[in-house]
Amino acid sequence: xxxxxxxxxxxxxxxEETFTFLARGFEFxxxxxxxxxxxxxxxxxxxxxxxxxxxxxxHAMIEGDISAGTIVSSGRINGNVTATERVHLLPSAAMNGExxxxxxxxxxxVQVHGNCEAEGGVKSKGVEEPREAAPHAAKIRVxxxxxxxxx
Numbered sequence: 120x121x122x123x124x125x126x127x128x129x130x131x132x133x134x135e136e137t138f139t140f141l142a143r144g145f146e147f148x149x150x151x152x153x154x155x156x157x158x159x160x161x162x163x164x165x166x167x168x169x170x171x172x173x174x175x176x177x178h179a180m181i182e183g184d185i186s187a188g189t190i191v192s193s194g195r196i197n198g199n200v201t202a203t204e205r206v207h208l209l210p211s212a213a214m215n216g217e218x219x220x221x222x223x224x225x226x227x228x229v230q231v232h233g234n235c236e237a238e239g240g241v242k243s244k245g246v247e248e249p250r251e252a253a254p255h256a257a258k259i260r261v262x263x264x265x266x267x268x269x270x
Contacts, residue, residue, distance in 0.1 A: 137171075143178045159194070166198075177211050190220075206237075 137155030141147070145161025153169040160176035167173060169187040179194030186201045193209035200206060202220040210228035223237035 143176070175212075184216075 137153075139153055139155070139157040141157065141159045141161050141163075143160040145159070146163075147161070148164045150166045151157075151163060151168070153167075153171065153173075155169070156172040156174065157167075157169055158174040158176060159167075159179045159181070161178070162180045162182075164182040166183045167181065167185045167187070171187065172189040172191065173185055173187040175181065175190075175192040175194035175196070177193045179192070181194065181196045181198060184198045184200070185196065188202065188204045189206075190200060190202045191207045191209065192212045192214070194212065196212075196214045197216065199217040200214065200219070204220075205222035205224070206218065206220040207224045208214065208226060208229040208231070210226045212226075213230040215232045217233050218231070218235040218237075220236075221238045223235065225231070
């Protein structure tokens, strides 16, 4: 009657990602470290680290740095944000600090104060050397306005 079935245990053990929820009214001072996804709707004074996803709800207030794979925020962050995959800032989000991520999505209404470094998902190749013209290419003199000049 109250026993668990092995099928239920298999579903739980099938590699589901761990999800932690810190509700509104939650207050914490110190460093938080998570393996999986976490949603925070409370107040944190300190650093947050996760290999997975950090979701900040509308009522979240973070006083400290956040480092995670993916960060989705509609809360307030006063600290540096670093993501290894992406950052998505929703309309009610406010951020004061440095932001570094490969991919960045910012919705209309977001407030960001600080520096932002988003690579666009593609590693930069660096500056390429200027190419030389082919030996058979015609050389034309051009004015400062871009008009061809007579020889």
